[in-house]
Amino acid sequence: MAEPSIVRSAVRNFKALFKADAFEGILLIAVAVVAMVVANSGIAGPYFELFNGYLWSKDAFYLNTLHLWINDGLMVIFFFVVGLEVKRELISGNLADPKQRTLPILAAAAGMAVPIGVFLAVTGGAPEYRAGMAIPAATDIAFAMGVIGLLGTRVPKSLRLFLLTVAIVDDIGAVAIIAIFYSEPKIMWLLISLGVFIVMLAMNRYKVRHVSLFVIATIALWYCVLNSGVHATIAGVLAAFTIPMQTKDGYSMLDDVEHTLVPWSAYLVVPIFGFANAGVSLSGLGLEALLDPLPLAVGAGLVIGKQLGIFTTVWASVKLGIVKMPPACSWAEVWGVSILCGIGFTMSLFIGELAFEGTNEAARLLRDEAKIGILTGSLISAVLGYTVLRLTTTHPEEAADDPTSPVV
Known part of the structure; x- marks a missing residue:
């Protein structure tokens, strides 16, 4: 009787890989692995040249490499x-x-402040690393929700919503950090x-229905934001806030636009960004590099902070008594979800690129060390969080297969 149960469990877990949330997380892991392999293979030269080779003079236009077009454009x-997600959550979520x-x-x-404190403690507040203190403050929504997706119905709905909401608020904080600390207006x-x-707010006020006008x-x-010294991606957030939740005829432009763009963002934009930014050449670096102040601080901030x-x-x-416990969950499950919030990846990589800008060797080394810390910390958080939740929660269907297993 045990064998059919094991087979059913294996099939169920395999199917879980291809569910929307789970697949996004698996895709990001695969992209990071491929980027690292390529960056340390015989085609490392063409890989770095593809993204960092100059297309034209910076005097002609600021975005003069494919890497800049990806990070500041795509x-x-x-x-x-x-x-869009933040606006929807603020209005009806x-x-x-x-x-x-x-x-x-x-x-x-607290999930942003404590990692910053851990980072500063590990680096001893050294000025050469201080610009990177916000790197471990970010949570990757797609990656974290992807791990949750792998667990199927094991994780209570209340905790899924808690993780999603924390990650969204985290994103608001990360955007604010980028706008305030990594901009020269x-x-x-x-x-x-x-x-x-x-003008866009006025278009929203008068319920303009033409998406093309908002695109223009x-x-x-x-x-304009690109030339203002504030990071260009802030324009994306500001523009999203002007998209009407509902037009005069009841049409929800926000829902329609979000439904259209989410797959493109999840399955094209973020993977391209990950492939362009996760590749780190380990030439001359050993395992001891993980114990260097910067990668150790970033990793500790994500995993511990x-x-x-x-x-x-x-x-x-x-x-x-300030709030109530999320319903239908245990403290062990809250701990597991808290660990998953240590998956930084996309936003952490993005902040890392901004924190240590520059074309000189010193800046490149700092960026690479930050990436090592991000990838290591995110991986540990993903594996540890998954393990804790796997051990502390139960699939209802597994409980049905095993009469000795409690129904959750």
């Missing part, structure tokens, strides 16, 4: 989708209800950007 779509948003907001705030272009944004305005806003900040905040908030 990733606007990713941030636009993030903005978990962030719309003050009672439901209190816990994830508190958890996300130019007043004239900022004013022009503000003018375009006001978004491109104009992106160009994230779970420590989120779990202790949830525990303290519940014990003090």
